[in-house]
Structure formats: structure tokens, C-alpha cells
Amino acid sequence: MSATTAPTSALGGRAGHGPVSFSPTYLALDVRRSLRNRRTLIFLVVIPPAFFLLFGGGYRHSDPDAFAYVMVSMAVYGAMIATTSTGAQVSVERSQGWTRQLRLTPLRPFGYVLTKVASALVLGVVPVVMVLVAGGFLGVDLSLAQWLKVAALSWVCSLVFAAFGLFVGYLVPAENAMQFIGPLLGLMSFFGGLFEPLNMMPQALQNLAPWMPTYGVGLVARSPLTGSGLTLLHVGDLVLWTVIFSFGTALLFRRDTSRV
């Protein structure tokens, strides 16, 4: 950074130095702001358990494994909505000139992206907890270790969608990125096997599923249920999508910060 090479006299003996990478206060206010939004709250708190009942309710007594499958899938789905929409907020905040305003502060441009990812992950906790608590009340029977693993994996996997949200947020100029993301997430979830157990779907859809970014996430998050453990392939799938979206975001981000 050129700041270190600047003559100290030109800095006027000011205490404190140069660029800032992260501010916990910014993160806290950003999370609080999202939680104040009624619509966001509905998507975080109400929709994920409701979808769990809608898509999984039928299996509750007939097929406990399928019921648990849908529970975890819906925890993933909820976290995915939370993280994607938070990531996609950059679209709105860019159009409102907020990112430009931040460039008049010592916050590094990348510090903003970091804050958005952190904010997305914090909010992603909410739907995971809501769905798993609902599952527990409705009789899903897992060991403590399984509960903890399922919760942690559903949450960690949503990182890929924080990257996806950022990617879309930097790609779509309009204020209404979410209106386009919502249906897209729904389709990806359906075809990736989050709404219905894959082995109950037609063969053609089963063949299509592995191409969805939602597929690997579901497999990894559900791995504690099946006891099959994590395979390198599935983790690799997840990592690959994260890399793809992060790389795309990085490209768009650089274009965005150099243009202005």
C-alpha cells in the first residue's frame, strides 16, 4: 500500500493509520438492519419451517428417513435464501451509492465484501435453527452428534450461496435482484433435490441434479444422516461452486471499483 511509503510529515502526525479491513460495528448494524425488515424476517423465520412442513409433512409418520432428509434440505434452503439475499443486497447498495460513499472512508473496498459475507453467514444461522428446532419438535430422531453436525454443515455450506448472492448483486444493476433470484433459487433447489428426496424423482431429473449448485450442498449437509460420511467428490463439488462464484464476484468487483 502506498500509504506506507508516504512521507510521515504529509500525514500530519495523525494517529491511526491507513485503510481498514473490517468493522464489527458495521457488521452488527448491517445484521440489525436486516432483522428489522419484516419481509426478510418472514423469509428467515417463517418460510423455511413452513416449507419443511409443506414438502416433508407427508413423510412424518410414513418415512422418518425422508422426513429427516427434507428437514435438512430445508435448513439448507433457508440458509441459502438468507445468504443469497444478503449477498445480493450489494446490488441495491451500489445503486443507492452506498459503496461509493464507503470509498470516502478508510474501509477497503474488499472490507465491504467481507462484511457482506459475514452478515450473510450470521443471518444464515436463523433459518437453520428454526427448521431444526421444528424438526426436533415434530419427532425427527437424531443423536446429539448428528444434530450438531447437520446444523454446522447446513450453515457452513450456505457460504457458497453468499458468494452466489454477491455474484448476482454485482452482475445485476437493478434494485430488484431478489425478484429474479427468488425463483432461480427455487428452481435450483427443486432440481438439485432439496424439496423432494432425489430417489423419488424421475430418472431424468436424477441425472440433472448433480449439475445444480444445490446438489453438493444437500449431500454434504445430509451426510451425517446417512452415515455414509463425506466423500471427496461432494466436498469438491461444493468447493468448485464456491470458487466459481467467488471468482465471478472478484471479476465484477474489480470492474465495479475501477469504474465508478
Place this chain on the structure above:
Amino acid sequence: MNNTIGSTGAATSVDRRGAGPSSNSAIELAHLVKKFGDVTAVAGLDLQVRPGEIVAFLGPNGAGKTSTIDMILGLSRPTAGSVQVFGLSPVDAVAHGRVAAVMQSGGLLKDLTVKETVQLTASLFHQPRPVAEVLQRAGITEIADRRVDKCSGGEKQRLRFAMALLPEPDLIVLDEPTTGMDVEARRAFWTAIREDAAAGRTVVFATHYLDEADSYADRIVMVRKGEIVADGTPAEVRAMASGRTVRAHLPNADQVMLAGLPGVTSVELRGDTVLLRCEDSDAVLRHLLLHTSARDLEVTSHNLEDAFIALTGPGGSPGSGRAAGTGRTDHTSTRSKS
């Protein structure tokens, strides 16, 4: 009131933080050029702003004011030339809190409150001023808990000003800060800025309101098509459109004869009224009274608006007028400055 701090007086005021010898200027623009494709927004600006000056950047829309300000703030890169702010690159000057800005619009999150916005911004600076203090200095303590989207244009602008005060910058840049405000809000906004600048802060503002430049700046830099066409105190810039206008009621005026009078630069007939732009109004008045039937004579000196039109209009001549040092003064302005 503003002319008591002439530009020469301002030059002697010292940067409060004792900037080093490399940074005698608050802003130093050298051969600054900004092109957008084929369009040249800024065409080789050279400008020095000394610490403590209050400078108005005056020009019509599209004159290159915002492009220049963006480069001073490091929001865009010059196509050619250089920008230094207190001897630093703009990005470093921002990172060290030496410069802050009040932008014309945007830059606020609608669903935060006023106070939260300031808290958030404060958390991004090293050793910011206390939030309560900047709210008070910007005059928005009473609306601290109001959501940003419930604030009026003037309140939002004072919020931006409060945010700009956080790092206690040596230079504040304002880009058309009062656009869309009513008269009362404009006055309140400038009062806050003036009180603040009294402590010695350098202020640069872009505006296309002439009265704003006239009332609040020590120095006016007039730009047109990306070039500086005038640079001086408000009085000096006014004097650039020198001379007076004589207005008289004179039916059947002989336009050719009037145009031939010594020192008359233009003659305009409006029905029975004649308007004479001239260098020597005394001679013109004497002639009109002695040799014609003219009555209801009126003499006005040119105000800043005339200078503005003369210098920034299509017929203006860029580069022709550096007012500074010409020593011309406008002793009989009809405008009284408050």
C-alpha cells in the same frame, strides 16, 4: 463578510496539523485531464488551493465540476495529469481522514437511522470525533433516531455533512450540496458549513448557484468545458465582466449613433427602452441628457451573474481571464453583500 478573508489572507493561514514542506497546498491539480470516450470532461486543469481557503467551483452543468471533484476524492482516476491532496494521493488522503466529502445525492442506506448511519461510518475511521458531537455540529441531534428515508433533502445533506466531520478532515469537498433545497434549508446548511470553516478548515464546493458562490466563498474558480475561465475573489470575478449598463427610456433611438459613442460595447433596444453596455457610463449619461430626450436613466454595475454568463456562455473565451492580480474592483455594485 466573506471578503474579509481574501485569498491572500487565506494563504497565510497555516494548516492546523502542521503539514510538511511537501504539502503547502491543500489541493494541487496539475494538467488534469479526464476523458470519457471521446468526451473531454476536464481539459487540463491547473489549480492550487491553499489551506484555509473557501473555494467555489462555479460553472454550468457539464462544465467538469463533478469529474474534477471525483478525481480529488480518488473516486475516479485522471486520464492524464496529477492530483495531490495535502501532498498525498487522493486515496491515501481519504484513508488518513485528511479529506472528506458531502456528495450531491445517494450514499445513504434508507433503512438505517440518522444516528446509526453516523455510528457505522464512525466505526470505519481511526479515532473519529464522537457521534453525538458531529450530530450536534451538523444540527441534526433532534432527528438522530429518524430513519434516513423519512428525512428531507436538507436533513439528508446535513447527515452527509455530519459523516464528513467524523475524521475531522482538513479539507471538506461539497458537490452541489444544496441542490433541491429550499431557501431556508440552504441557509441553514451554509450556516453550519460557515461556522465549521471558521476554525480554519479548507472548503471546496461545486455549485451552479451564483449567489452561493458569491456569499460563501473567498475565491471563485469558474470553469467552462473543463477549463478554468476565471479565478479570483468574488469581486475580481465580477469585475471581469467589467463596465456598467445604462438603461434609459428613449423612443426612436438611433441605434447606430448610440453604438458609436465612446466606450459603448453594445446597444440593445427593448421597445422604447434602450440598454447600453459601456465602459464609461459617465460619458454616456452626459451625452444622453444633453443631446437626446432620454429619461428615467438607470445605471447598474455587473453582478456575478453577468460575469457568469459572459465567461461560461457559448461566447465566453476560456483562458482569457485570470482575474487574480488584475486589481480591478467593483466599487459601485448594486448588490449589497451581507
